[in-house]
Amino acid sequence: MLKVKDLNLVYENKNHVLKDINFEVKNGEIFGIIGLSGAGKSSLLRTLNLLQRPTSGNIFLDEIDITTVDKKDLRNLRKKISIVFQHFNLLSTRNVFDNIALPLEIEKKDIKEIEKKVDKILEEVNLSHKKSSYPSQLSGGEKQRTAIARGMINNPEILLLDEPTSALDPQTTQKILDLILDINKRFNLSIIIVTHEMDVIKKICDKVVYLKNGSVEFFGPVHELFVEKENEIFKEFYQEINIDWSRAKQLSSKETIKLLKIVFWGKHTHEAVLDEVSKKYDVKVNILYGKIEHLKDNPYGTLIINVESENGKINDFIKELDSKVYSLEVLQ
Ligand SMILES: Nc1ncnc2c1ncn2[C@@H]1O[C@H](COP(=O)(O)OP(=O)(O)OP(=O)(O)O)[C@@H](O)[C@H]1O
Known part of the structure; x- marks a missing residue:
């Protein structure tokens, strides 16, 4: 379980972007972070594996406060909580196989083990046929699959996804959402997903945090956001009920x-x-x-x-x- 307690982030320019954030993510949940542009979603996601150190507050992973982790343990932490970036961050000079293999190479794993693991994950994300292709030869959906496979290669406990569908057409979005649901079920993997698309929250999330100006406006099961908070939150997010x-x-x-x-x-x-x-x-x-x-x-x-x-x-x-x-x- 991941528990975020009284988290604050003030950037160096004194921009106070996260204010007293509290929520928890249970094992196996798909958890959404939603809010308007500039609400602090990406900043929050980046604090969860300490790519961005919070200014104050705690993040507990299975009761251990990860904000106290020192530099040498950061690599282990990021194996447990891995992130897939919005623009994939694939290396253009490496093919799909080598991009996915990178975290294992950094770990200096045996070449046979690397081949076995990468081939297996390629099958799981349905990308075996593209293993020798380079990023410039891939569609948006294939790039996203490669990035997700790389994020999964060290068997993380939590996968962080930053706007995984924002660059995709509706059909490819649906396929990526199906993939996310599939890996969540198959590996009982907790997934935390930043999105500005309500449809993504509706289709795959169990719980959600709604951020507004860096504060938690709502935290709870998705149906409560839709059913009970509909009037307050949806009015500013989009006009849901069109009635005279x-x-x-x-x-x-x-x-x-x-x-x-x-x-x-x-x-x-x-x-x-x-x-x-x-x-x-x-x-x-x-x-x-x-x-x-x-x-x-x-x-x-x-x-x-x-x-x-x-x-x-x-x-x-x-x-x-x-x-x-x-x-x-x-x-x-
Ligand atoms: N490194 C930084 N230093 C200072 N301010 C920053 C930094 N990164 C982001 N910000 C500011 O923090 C606020 C929140 O940004 P963030 O990217 O977390 O929001 P977001 O909800 O993910 O937005 P979007 O949906 O547009 O990606 C914005 O006002 C942004 O300009």
């Missing part, structure tokens, strides 16, 4: 009409809860906005509805519906 609120409120201005926001989560998302409860209380439902999305393995749905009842049972209807959905908010 003044019209919706005007429609709901009568005493007998209420405007509701309902969130469904997990297996209940596909159940006909709304239909059943509205029939039971004889309430008319008018859907103003609706969508179902997928977060890793679970669907979640959002509905904005107004409901109308002349029989005085609208509050009973709301109470029962509230007990059957993930969350319900009376907007008006």
Whole structure:
């Protein structure tokens, strides 16, 4: 487990970029760091394997505070927590095989062992056919696979990925995300991924830290970010719900009409809860906005509805519906 405690980073020019950061990453988790440009995501990632020393605070890897590690133990630390850089950092004069072999050569490993390990990892990232190619002969996705393979060659406990899909087209992005999910499952490897793409968080992450101006604005499971914090965080990140609120409120201005926001989560998302409860209380439902999305393995749905009842049972209807959905908010 990786635990970050009260971490601060002040650059030499007095720029205080990370402020009292706290979070933890459990073994085998895929953990996202998200935020707007300049929020401090890359700075945070680089402190996690001490490429950038924090100004204060602690980073515990399995209870040991790595911020106290001295220079000679840094190489061992970076074998345990390895990083894949945003622009891959492949050496242009070395082919794919030799790029991946580099960390083992630095360790002065036996040539036979190097060949065996590199060939195995090449197979795992589906790149055996490109082992003799040079970086200039590779597509963006192949460069990323090479960089990930090099990051994996020393069997790290944690793999840090800086914007692994930012330079890729949507199809290649999907393939790289599948690869990340695959290595996470196969090796029970913890993966910490910096991204500015909400879709990446949705598709592969278990937990997430949302950074704003260097502070943790949210830390928790991805579905909580989407479901509970949607209004606060998403408004500044992107306008998630596209609805004409003044019209919706005007429609709901009568005493007998209420405007509701309902969130469904997990297996209940596909159940006909709304239909059943509205029939039971004889309430008319008018859907103003609706969508179902997928977060890793679970669907979640959002509905904005107004409901109308002349029989005085609208509050009973709301109470029962509230007990059957993930969350319900009376907007008006
Ligand atoms: N070495 C440095 N010295 C001083 N300031 C720096 C240094 N590196 C980054 N910064 C500043 O720290 C802030 C955070 O930068 P960082 O690259 O960590 O943000 P980010 O969230 O990763 O941004 P982006 O999404 O644009 O890559 C920015 O204001 C940046 O200019």
